[in-house]
Amino acid sequence: MKNTVILKSYKDGIAIYLDDTLEFEQLCLDLAQKFRDSARFFGDMQVAVSFEGRTLTQEEENILVDTITSSSRLQVLCVIGKDAGLQNQFSNAAETARYFAQKSANGDDGQFYRGSLKDGQILETEGSIVILGSVEEGCSIISTKDIIVLGRLAGNAYAGGDGRDHHFIAALEMTPQKLKIGDFKYKTKESRLWAGRLRKGQPQMACVRNGEIQMQSITKELLNELPV
Structure with missing residues (x-):
């Protein structure tokens, strides 16, 4: 019998290889059975996952x-994109997700939103927010403080609605249409370059430096420099 779901375990992550010819409903049944069979092996781990072999x-x-x-x-914790060097991606993504989840949980005004924004949705919030999903093209997330997207940011994000420019926007996959932090905007024509310049699956943070919005790869060292 053809193995329609194959799991490859990494530290902090699981790569899931999916059959691209099977009906999606049957694939879900096979995936459920695979993880039921592997439940004792994986236990109650916190992991990043990637889906390979099939366009979803x-x-x-x-x-x-x-x-x-x-x-x-x-x-x-999150879903990462397809790319080489999965072990490093899993570790970076898992570390980023854990850090920002803790940051939001410890804050008095931090909020979680589980799910993805799509079909032109707009989400506005007071305080910082962690999106447990993606922000698709044409959608917008607006926050008075920080924005963390534990998924792909492909739409618009406006942080620092309180008028301060020390806030940031972070995402596990950063290909935005427009970004704004405080009074600083990232030009749309330049944002197109990000899609080709940023490595898919590499967590990124946008913040204001030297009077402009700059992008940094999120590393353990960078997280250690940020207050919890």
Whole structure:
């Protein structure tokens, strides 16, 4: 019998190879069975995951994540993009997700939003926010403080609505249409260059430096410099 779902375990992550010819409903059943069979092996780990071998819509990706969590004791921190060097990506993504989840949980005004913004949705919030999903093209997230997207930021993000420019925007995959922090905007024509310049799956942070919005790769060293 053909193995339609193959799991490859890394430290902090699991690469999931999916059959690209199977009906999606059957694939979900096979995925659920695979994780039920592996539940004792994985235990209650916190992991990043990647889906390989098949092109998925955001909705399908969300369904697969829900299938994994309902069929095991795993906590899926985030989904990373396809690229080489999966071990480093899993470690960076998991470290980033844990840090920002803790930062939001420790703050008095931090909020979580589980799910992805799509179909032109606009989400406005007081205080900082952690999006447990993606922000698709044409959608916007607006916050008075910081914005953290534990997924892909492909739409618009406006942080620092309180007028201060020390806030930041972070995402596990950063290909935005427009960014604004305080009174500083990133030019749309330049933002197109990000898609080709940034490595998919590499967490990135946008913040104001020297009077302009600059992008930094998120590393353990950078996280250690930030207050919790």
